[in-house]
Amino acid sequence: MGVVFEAILLYGAFNPLIWLFIFVVYGSFAIIPYLLTREKFAMIVRPKPTLKNYMVMFGLLVLVPLMSNVLIYILAAMGIR
Secondary structure, eight states: OHHIIIIIIITOOOOHHHHHHHHHHHHHHHHHHHHHHTTTTTTOOOOOOOHHHHHHHHHHHHHHHHHHHHHHHHHHHTTOO
């Protein structure tokens, strides 16, 4: 969503070069900490996620935007914009 928002809505551009630039910027936020700490976490054995884990994450991904909209409506009803 960040790439869609920033490249298309903010800049109004369908230019793949802008998309590539934004991918490099956002990708570096994720990869730099991993590269600095990958030896520290190499020995950790992580359990494989179960269907329950996926269902909980999906539920939270659906619930959080709904709750944020409810909060916005409550604040608007109180006169806060």
